[in-house]
Amino acid sequence: MKMKYLISTAVAAVIASSAAMADGFPERPINLIAPFNAGGGTDLLLRGLAPHFAEAIGSEVFVSNMAGGSGTVAASALQGQRPDGYQLAYMSITVSTIQPQIKDVPYGLDSWTPICSVAASPTLLFVANDSPFQTAEDVVEAVKAEPGKYVYGSSGPGAMTHLTTVAAFAGLGILDDMKHLPFQGSGPAIKELTAGNIQFFGDTEALMQRGDFRPLMVFNDTRLENFPDTPTATEVGIEAPLNELYLWGGLFAPAGLEPDVTAKLEAACEASVASDGFMEFANNSGTVINYRGAAEFDAFYRAQYQSNSSLIEAAGL
Amino acid sequence: MLSALPEAIGILLSVEGILVLVLGTVLGIILGAMPGIGSTVAVAIVLPFTLTMGQAPAILLLLAVYAGSVYGGSISAILINTPGTPQSAATCLDGYPMAQRGEAGIALGWATVASVVGGLVSAIVLIFAAPQLAAFALQFGPIETFALILLGMTCIVSVSTGSVVKGLMAGMIGIFLSTVGGDPILGEMRFTFGNWQLFAGFNLLAVVIGVFALSEVFIRASAPISRVSDLVAFNGIVLPSWQMWKGRLRNLTKSVAIGNVIGVLPGTGAATAAFISYAEGRRSSPNRDGFGKGEPDGIVSSEAANNAVTGGALVPTMALGIPGDAITAVMLATLTLHGITPGPKLVEDNPTLIASIFAGFFIINLLLLPLGMMLSRVAAPILRVREAFMMTAIVILCAVGIYFVRGNPFDLLIMGGAGFVGFLLRRQGVPMAPLVIGMVLGPTLELTLRQGLILTDGNFLAFFTDHPIAMVLAIAALLALSLPLWRGLLTRRAA
Numbered sequence: 001m002k003m004k005y006l007i008s009t010a011v012a013a014v015i016a017s018s019a020a021m022a023d024g025f026p027e028r029p030i031n032l033i034a035p036f037n038a039g040g041g042t043d044l045l046l047r048g049l050a051p052h053f054a055e056a057i058g059s060e061v062f063v064s065n066m067a068g069g070s071g072t073v074a075a076s077a078l079q080g081q082r083p084d085g086y087q088l089a090y091m092s093i094t095v096s097t098i099q100p101q102i103k104d105v106p107y108g109l110d111s112w113t114p115i116c117s118v119a120a121s122p123t124l125l126f127v128a129n130d131s132p133f134q135t136a137e138d139v140v141e142a143v144k145a146e147p148g149k150y151v152y153g154s155s156g157p158g159a160m161t162h163l164t165t166v167a168a169f170a171g172l173g174i175l176d177d178m179k180h181l182p183f184q185g186s187g188p189a190i191k192e193l194t195a196g197n198i199q200f201f202g203d204t205e206a207l208m209q210r211g212d213f214r215p216l217m218v219f220n221d222t223r224l225e226n227f228p229d230t231p232t233a234t235e236v237g238i239e240a241p242l243n244e245l246y247l248w249g250g251l252f253a254p255a256g257l258e259p260d261v262t263a264k265l266e267a268a269c270e271a272s273v274a275s276d277g278f279m280e281f282a283n284n285s286g287t288v289i290n291y292r293g294a295a296e297f298d299a300f301y302r303a304q305y306q307s308n309s310s311l312i313e314a315a316g317l
Numbered sequence: 318m319l320s321a322l323p324e325a326i327g328i329l330l331s332v333e334g335i336l337v338l339v340l341g342t343v344l345g346i347i348l349g350a351m352p353g354i355g356s357t358v359a360v361a362i363v364l365p366f367t368l369t370m371g372q373a374p375a376i377l378l379l380l381a382v383y384a385g386s387v388y389g390g391s392i393s394a395i396l397i398n399t400p401g402t403p404q405s406a407a408t409c410l411d412g413y414p415m416a417q418r419g420e421a422g423i424a425l426g427w428a429t430v431a432s433v434v435g436g437l438v439s440a441i442v443l444i445f446a447a448p449q450l451a452a453f454a455l456q457f458g459p460i461e462t463f464a465l466i467l468l469g470m471t472c473i474v475s476v477s478t479g480s481v482v483k484g485l486m487a488g489m490i491g492i493f494l495s496t497v498g499g500d501p502i503l504g505e506m507r508f509t510f511g512n513w514q515l516f517a518g519f520n521l522l523a524v525v526i527g528v529f530a531l532s533e534v535f536i537r538a539s540a541p542i543s544r545v546s547d548l549v550a551f552n553g554i555v556l557p558s559w560q561m562w563k564g565r566l567r568n569l570t571k572s573v574a575i576g577n578v579i580g581v582l583p584g585t586g587a588a589t590a591a592f593i594s595y596a597e598g599r600r601s602s603p604n605r606d607g608f609g610k611g612e613p614d615g616i617v618s619s620e621a622a623n624n625a626v627t628g629g630a631l632v633p634t635m636a637l638g639i640p641g642d643a644i645t646a647v648m649l650a651t652l653t654l655h656g657i658t659p660g661p662k663l664v665e666d667n668p669t670l671i672a673s674i675f676a677g678f679f680i681i682n683l684l685l686l687p688l689g690m691m692l693s694r695v696a697a698p699i700l701r702v703r704e705a706f707m708m709t710a711i712v713i714l715c716a717v718g719i720y721f722v723r724g725n726p727f728d729l730l731i732m733g734g735a736g737f738v739g740f741l742l743r744r745q746g747v748p749m750a751p752l753v754i755g756m757v758l759g760p761t762l763e764l765t766l767r768q769g770l771i772l773t774d775g776n777f778l779a780f781f782t783d784h785p786i787a788m789v790l791a792i793a794a795l796l797a798l799s800l801p802l803w804r805g806l807l808t809r810r811a812a
Contacts, residue, residue: 179771191454195456
């Protein structure tokens with residue numbers, strides 16, 4: 001009898017305390033970690049989101065930067081932390097699904113509690129405006145005629161820009177006849193595209209508009225509003241899973257976060273992404289908002305992790 | 318664009334405009350002088366404040382902090398042998414010996430005037446020649462950049478005080494340290510031993526602060542306690558008189574030109590410019606024999622060049638929408654946030670904005686002189702504390718700065734380790750500047766060499782036979798290496 005009483009009070013206490021924990025959440029400021037340098041795209045997006053996220057969650061929110069190793073340093077550091085919901089990282093497709101499959105990092109598929117996705121932009125394959133190539137067929141013909149002559153650039157090995165060009169040229173069956181020239185970041189790469197040292201590059205629409213460039217195909221399920229004459233990769237004849245590529249990103253907590261806390265963070269994320277202030281920010285910065293809730297984002301993230309392995313194989317990484 | 322100038326000046330002379338210019342420059346100088354912060358972080362700190370500002374004030378604030386921080390780095394380099402930013406590392410070489418001789422005020426005076434002249438000239442060049450220079454920058458592909466970095470590497474010989482062999486050793490250590498982390502072409506991890514903390518390689522700033530500042534603290538700590546309470550006699554900046562410039566103007570002109578040209582080329586930066594200019598000064602200045610022992614020309618070479626880079630780096634940024642370095646990349650991102658698309662049409666589409674940016678940049682460089690003098694007067698009493706307190710303060714400042722940048726305690730370990738190794742090496746007479754040059758130039762040297770080999774299908778000779786610019790630069794590098802040998806032979810024969 002006494003034992004029973006003890007157990008039941010103990011259980012009640014545990015339930016009460018965990019409920020109290022979720023009830024009380026958040027009791028202190030929440031840290032949003034940008035795994036890249038201050039001033040970069042990810043950092044700016046987080047700084048644009050943070051004030052609205054703070055308002056929605058009812059607590060202070062601050063952004064910190066932990067750059068290095070293509071985002072893997074921050075992810076590796078977060079992976080070992082206690083899943084209390086006070087530390088979240090904004091991770092992109094490459095940090096969460098590509099890097100752990102090509103590098104010996106201490107995190108992997110099951111290291112995270114996905115909270116929400118925030119943005120997703122399809123990528124495009126593009127050339128300089130004065131390039132002789134008008135269609136994907138032109139490219140195939142020219143590359144087959146002179147194997148080893150043409151060069152495609154990337155912002156670094158394993159980056160989204162690299163995977164875009166690999167998807168395009170592997171899909172067209174000419175990857176092995178071309179040369180890959182990696183740069184450090186998209187800036188130097190688009191300079192060389194302007195100068196003519198590389199002939200092809202792949203990135204998002206926002207970046208493509210930085211220069212005098214022309215798209216050849218878009219890795220989206222439909223054609224883009226701004227480029228109605230540019231075919232999708234599927235139309236060009238590229239098959240799944242190489243035909244759709246999105247530079248997506250969202251908030252992740254370490255695995256094992258309490259469902260109640262996850263739900264609170266998810267709700268705050270949804271409200272802040274939908275806020276007028278963030279909408280205006282997204283509009284100015286060319287961010288394509290793409291919100292997914294925790295359950296949906298979890299399924300999406302896991303599916304992406306699997307399907308990206310074929311891309312990684314094609315890239316020879 | 319010039320027709321928009323009156324309207325632009327109206328923006329600059331508004332209350333907001335003046336506040337942004339003055340406060341931004343002051344903040345930049347202070348952040349630049351803080352060891353470990355560096356220009357990129359200084360600019361990133363103020364970035365959140367720009368989100369609520371108008372277009373022109375936002376960019377002007379970033380520019381003011383940028384130019385201020387490049388200058389501010391020289392203050393701590395001269396007074397406490399701690400380069401606030403890597404681009405001031407070359408300033409230490411002559412600035413600190415001067416300060417030790419009790420000439421800190423005049424050393425800072427040289428640095429200030431050189432910085433202001435370098436910045437102003439680069440502003441004028443930016444205003445009148447940006448499109449032409451941008452076209453020139455496009456001529457510089459990976460292979461040309463490789464040849465330029467090769468020329469930069471020859472600086473190791475000229476900054477090796479004492480023994481050239483030891484200098485080369487230090488340079489090799491620097492290059493080796495820069496290879497730790499991700500392979501730039503294949504993405505594989507090198508020398509990390511499975512430790513994810515090393516995925517990003519060694520933090521450059523942590524190593525620079527370690528080998529310059531911490532090792533200095535260790536050296537002083539191991540020496541007998543000095544009875545003299547103040548480290549360096551300093552009562553504020555003393556500007557060099559016109560007569561003192563006699564015989565030094567040529568060196569100043571050359572340094573400004575070097576800074577401008579290197580600034581225009583994306584992927585190089587202020588540290589490279591400062592070192593190349595220092596090496597050129599040491600080769601050609603009439604006062605070259607004093608270099609490394611506290612020669613004003615050494616300070617002028619480094620400071621005029623690194624401030625001239627600021628305007629140069631804006632050339633490809635404004636004319637092409639391609640960032641010249643990490644800082645101008647932040648500025649481009651800020652433009653985007655304010656609904657402006659950077660790109661080749663930037664100047665055409667936003668004449669008033671660009672005119673106010675250019676004119677504002679000119680004013681910022683003028684402001685460096687009075688604001689620098691004012692701030693150094695405030696800083697002077699701080700330097701009069703006892704040596705033990707000063708050394709402790711330096712260690713704390715360095716640690717806070719380094720931790721602040723990436724929030725990673727591992728960087729503190731790197732700084733401490735670099736300080737200890739630097740201390741051991743310096744006791745053996747190994748100079749530290751070549752190590753920093755190796756670490757700064759190493760990654761670009763490797764990347765551009767391997768990019769070039771991909772482009773030429775592994776034919777190294779084609780680097781020079783097919784690329785005239787690379788050929789010229791390589792010959793210059795060869796001359797830079799062989800001239801001291803030749804001179805040495807001649808003097809030996811004469812003796």
